[in-house]
Amino acid sequence: MPTPSILAFDVFGTVVDWHGSIVREVQALYPQIDADAFATAWRAGYQPAMQRVRSGELGWTLIDDLHRMVLDGLLPRFGLSHLGEDERDHLNRVWHRLDPWPDTVAGLVRLKTRHTLCTLSNGNIGLLTNMAKRAGLPWDCVLSAEVFRAYKPDPRTYLGVAGVFRVAPAQVMLVAAHQDDLAAARACGLATAYVERPLEFGAGRPKDVSPDAANTWHARDFLHLAELLGC
Known part of the structure; x- marks a missing residue:
């Protein structure tokens, strides 16, 4: 596809x-x-x-x-x-000062060979920039709810990414470990990729990472997503 x-x-x-x-x-x-x-x-x-x-x-x-x-x-x-x-x-x-998952940087580097990578976070621009600098996150662009003055799941955030790059919403894919975030993005016409992060809340509270057929892609981690996308 x-x-x-x-x-x-x-x-x-x-x-x-x-x-x-x-x-x-x-x-x-x-x-x-x-x-x-x-x-x-x-x-x-x-x-x-x-x-x-x-x-x-x-x-x-x-x-x-x-x-x-x-x-x-x-x-x-x-x-x-x-x-x-x-x-x-x-x-x-x-x-x-949050640390990336072990697969994050290598996965992003691979994905960047064929795609433009940006954040779409509720975190503010200064926070995201400091995080990226410290962790070596290779973003092409740092976008934040701060840019759109609206917090996800407000449609202005998802549609705002398409507006920044002057593309149709379908040319944007949200990559997230949260099904509610992905569902809100789909409602705005974005493609979606779910990434499993079973230990997001710690080893004592493992997450259900079952696939949702509504998502465009389902990946174990960023390296698996890069493989799925041919990167």
Whole structure:
């Protein structure tokens, strides 16, 4: 089947291991707390925080600032209320320092030989750029909800990628490890590729990575996706 020319990637969980990265850093900084529970609770505040923006309760707010709001509410629960501003800011920026999955960089390099690669993340541009610089992620372009001032699954994000590159939506394929993100992209006319990330939430909470026939492609990882796409 024809392959879209633009591959747009969800980032948190799909490209980088947010859970494992946060656990490793929190364990090193604050060994007295349950780092697994901390990472899980922090991520659990992600969607509710964005929903406050989507609903209009909050004006446009960057993910860095939403992460900080969630973090400030989380610290007392884990006995970290005493952290000062510098410590809180450093911890909040762990989202800029997330490690890629083992297959990520090599897979992206292969995919880049035949496709234009961009992010399509709710993360803000500064966060995504710092992450890419540190992890060696070879994006052709960094796109973010910040560009469109709308958080996924708002259609403006998916259609915005097509608009940036002046192509039809069918010429864009969203690559993600989340079926709801992919379903929203399909509703906008994009092709979709599901990538299995069974350990996104840690070894203690494996994900169901069963195929969904509605997706254009289903891959074990980025190297498998490159193989499927002939890269």
